[in-house]
Amino acid sequence: MARSHTVIDQIETFAAHNYHPLPVVIESAQGVWMTDVDGRRYMDFLSAYSAMNFGHNHPVLVEAAVAQLHKVCLTSRAFYASAFGPFAQDLCELLGMDMMLPMNTGAEAVETAIKLARKWGYQVKGVAPDAAEIVGMQDNFHGRTTTIISLSNDDSARADFGPYTPGLTSVPFGDVDALRAAITPNTVAVLLEPIQGEAGVILPPEGFLAEVRRLTRERNVLMIVDEIQTGMARTGTTLYCDQVGVEPDLVLLGKALGGGIVPVSAVVGTRDVLGLIQPGQHGSTFGGNPLASAVGSAVIALLHTGEMQQRAVERGAQLRAALEPLVGHGVTEVRTAGLWAGVDIDPAAGTGREVSERLLERGLLVKDTHVQTIRIAPPLVITEGELEWAMVQLAEVVESLRS
Ligand SMILES: *Cc1c(COP(=O)(O)O)cnc(C)c1O
Numbered sequence: 001m002a003r004s005h006t007v008i009d010q011i012e013t014f015a016a017h018n019y020h021p022l023p024v025v026i027e028s029a030q031g032v033w034m035t036d037v038d039g040r041r042y043m044d045f046l047s048a049y050s051a052m053n054f055g056h057n058h059p060v061l062v063e064a065a066v067a068q069l070h071k072v073c074l075t076s077r078a079f080y081a082s083a084f085g086p087f088a089q090d091l092c093e094l095l096g097m098d099m100m101l102p103m104n105t106g107a108e109a110v111e112t113a114i115k116l117a118r119k120w121g122y123q124v125k126g127v128a129p130d131a132a133e134i135v136g137m138q139d140n141f142h143g144r145t146t147t148i149i150s151l152s153n154d155d156s157a158r159a160d161f162g163p164y165t166p167g168l169t170s171v172p173f174g175d176v177d178a179l180r181a182a183i184t185p186n187t188v189a190v191l192l193e194p195i196q197g198e199a200g201v202i203l204p205p206e207g208f209l210a211e212v213r214r215l216t217r218e219r220n221v222l223m224i225v226d227e228i229q230t231g232m233a234r235t236g237t238t239l240y241c242d243q244v245g246v247e248p249d250l251v252l253l254g255k256a257l258g259g260g261i262v263p264v265s266a267v268v269g270t271r272d273v274l275g276l277i278q279p280g281q282h283g284s285t286f287g288g289n290p291l292a293s294a295v296g297s298a299v300i301a302l303l304h305t306g307e308m309q310q311r312a313v314e315r316g317a318q319l320r321a322a323l324e325p326l327v328g329h330g331v332t333e334v335r336t337a338g339l340w341a342g343v344d345i346d347p348a349a350g351t352g353r354e355v356s357e358r359l360l361e362r363g364l365l366v367k368d369t370h371v372q373t374i375r376i377a378p379p380l381v382i383t384e385g386e387l388e389w390a391m392v393q394l395a396e397v398v399e400s401l402r403s
Helices: 002-014 059-069 084-095 106-125 176-182 208-218 240-244 290-304 307-326 352-361 384-402
Strands: 026-030 033-036 041-044 099-103 133-137 168-171 187-192 222-226 250-253 265-269 331-336 341-345 367-369 373-376
Touching: 041 384, 059 290, 084 099, 084 265, 084 290, 099 106, 106 133, 106 187, 106 222, 106 250, 106 265, 168 176, 176 208, 187 208, 208 222, 208 240, 290 307, 307 331, 307 341, 307 384, 341 352, 341 384, 352 367, 352 373, 352 384
Parallel strands: 133 168, 133 187, 187 222, 222 250
Antiparallel strands: 026 033, 033 041, 099 265, 250 265, 331 341, 341 373, 367 373
């Protein structure tokens, strides 16, 4: 215990309090298991918000990273790097898109897409200078930069960080009529998560994404889909859009694109849009660096086999079957997509934080979101037996809180 107290003390004293972590100090991890400084093992049921989709220290990804570490890690894009070429091609081919623009964090990919959409609006659609509008969805989560929080309606993300970026509006997620009404001749893009992750794994109403696609085509507006959390096999297909047969103009990837090893994000899309960017108009020192590219290519190779998508489907069905009987027994609602779930805890039983703390005591790591919800996202490499064990822990904790 002594060491964990020391570390928590250091972090709380010397690092800004922009997170409220559970009281556990992780020192190492392998696959779905994490080990704390006192040698206790925990199952990772969060996967760093789906950045760790393929499990900790996946041997293929670690090997790719180590091999590249010994070659070259950073050139900047002042020069061509040999690892970047295959990564760019592999990613475009995986998604059936024309071009990509590499960045590092998810928020940067979102910022990049906003810039691209505005440029497209002025140069192609013919919107008057500085008049471009982008429509998002209420309760979205796209990151924490000043422009992105300008599109947020979450008070903790927004308050005291104004003035806000103009040209951004939002409509209720799933409301086609509100979206139709919000699109003006100056609208250049609709930006949305296909499933709202941070909001609590909120699935779109049936047919909604296809309707957004139809409407955006009809009104000459780009459809930008933020698959930073839904993408890379989490929901049972490479992108969630694949499942509903929707082809956006721009797809945003991050999190698991870097295999949980290095931050890698990208905007992937049509040449009509990505082809507009010229030298000097956008960039990042680390974007597309050789280490990131090598890991990204290895991630894409993993996805090409279809194994991870299949695991998400199979273990996802098991997860859903285990969660559904909890409804009415300390749980008010469950929503799942592949190996991903939002579980609403009955306020009479407790809060999401209380459930997370009880599960921590039993060696299962989850995190609450929006007070009453816990989000479940184990690494896709979890076995049937491991998932079964985790579900017993959750059922017992929810049961014990009720009584
Ligand atoms: C996590 C996330 C982001 C932001 O990614 P960062 O790497 O934290 O900047 C953006 N959009 C979605 C949907 C996310 O889940």
